[in-house]
Amino acid sequence: MIEIKKTYKNYVNGKYIRSESGKTFTVDLKDGVYEIPLSSRKDIRDAVVSSKTGFKQWSKTTPFTRMQILYRLSEMIEGNKDSYVELLKSHGVSAQGAKKDVDLSIQNLVWFAGLADKWEQLTGNLNPVSGEYFNISHQNPIGVVFSLNKDELSLNSLLQSILPPLTVGCSVISLSDNASVLALKFAEDINNSDIPSGVLNMMSGNFELIHEDVSKHVEINLISIHSSINDEILKNIEENASLSVKRVKHLPSNEGLSSILPYLETKTVWHPKGT
Numbered sequence: 001m002i003e004i005k006k007t008y009k010n011y012v013n014g015k016y017i018r019s020e021s022g023k024t025f026t027v028d029l030k031d032g033v034y035e036i037p038l039s040s041r042k043d044i045r046d047a048v049v050s051s052k053t054g055f056k057q058w059s060k061t062t063p064f065t066r067m068q069i070l071y072r073l074s075e076m077i078e079g080n081k082d083s084y085v086e087l088l089k090s091h092g093v094s095a096q097g098a099k100k101d102v103d104l105s106i107q108n109l110v111w112f113a114g115l116a117d118k119w120e121q122l123t124g125n126l127n128p129v130s131g132e133y134f135n136i137s138h139q140n141p142i143g144v145v146f147s148l149n150k151d152e153l154s155l156n157s158l159l160q161s162i163l164p165p166l167t168v169g170c171s172v173i174s175l176s177d178n179a180s181v182l183a184l185k186f187a188e189d190i191n192n193s194d195i196p197s198g199v200l201n202m203m204s205g206n207f208e209l210i211h212e213d214v215s216k217h218v219e220i221n222l223i224s225i226h227s228s229i230n231d232e233i234l235k236n237i238e239e240n241a242s243l244s245v246k247r248v249k250h251l252p253s254n255e256g257l258s259s260i261l262p263y264l265e266t267k268t269v270w271h272p273k274g275t
Helices: 041-058 063-079 081-090 095-115 119-123 155-168 180-192 207-216 231-242
Strands: 004-007 010-012 015-017 024-029 032-037 125-127 133-141 144-148 171-176 200-204 222-225 247-250 264-272
Touching: 010 041, 010 180, 024 180, 032 180, 032 200, 041 144, 041 171, 041 200, 041 207, 063 081, 063 095, 063 155, 063 180, 081 095, 081 180, 095 155, 119 133, 133 155, 144 155, 155 171, 155 180, 155 222, 171 180, 180 200, 207 231, 222 231, 231 247
Parallel strands: 004 032, 144 171, 144 222, 171 200, 222 247
Antiparallel strands: 010 015, 010 200, 024 032, 125 133, 133 264
16 A cells, blocks of 8 residues: 555645545655645636636736735745755755755746736837827736646746736636646645635646646636647647637747736727827
C-alpha cells in the first residue's frame, strides 16, 4: 500500500474542495507521494460560477487596491521562500535553480503589482479624428479566463500564466497537471491573502479529459494555453470556442506589457469637443 505524504484539494471559491467525481491521481516526489484531485466537468462548471462572481468584485476593485493585494502576496511568498525551495528540490530542481526560480517569482509579482494601477494609462488611446468629437479607446478586462499552466516545474512559470489576467481585473481558473503539487501549494498563500473568493481558482487534472467542457462553456471568455498540446485537440478547442465567440490564446507572450493585452477588450467612446 502506498503511503500518502499529503492529500491536496482543489481551491475554488475560497474553499478547499475534493473533486466532485472523487477521483484522484498521485504525484511521486523525492520527499514522498502526494494525492491530487482529478478535476471533472462538474468541477469546471462550479469553478466558472465562482469565477463569474469573483470577476464582478475584482474588476470593480480599484487598481490601487489590486496593486496592494498583489504586492502583499509577493511578501507572503518571500516569507515562505524556504518551503517553496524545498518543494522544488523534491521535484528534482537543483538547490540553486530552486532559489533562483522563487526569487524571480517574487520579482515578477512585484512588477505586476506595480503595473496594476498603471496599465490603463499605458493601453488607452486618444485617437485623431476629424469633426467635432474626441474618439477615446480604453481597455477593459475580458472576464473569466481559463488558464492551462505549463508542465514546467517552476513557480515563476505558474505565476506567468496567472498574473497577466489577474493584474488587469480578470478572474482566473488555473489548471495544472505535472506541476499540480506546486500550484496547490501556492493556493495556500492565496487563501491567506486578500484576493477575494472566486477570483483565483486553483485546480488539478488532465486537460485532455475536460477540454470539450472548457471550450464549449459559454461563460468562459478566454482560454489561455501555456503548454504544448495535441494539434487535433487544439483545433477542436478553437472550433468549439468559435461557437460562443470565445478567444483562444496558445502560448501567449509573457514579455512585459504585451503579456496583459490578450486579456483586454477595447471599448471606444465618442465625446463632443468643448468650445
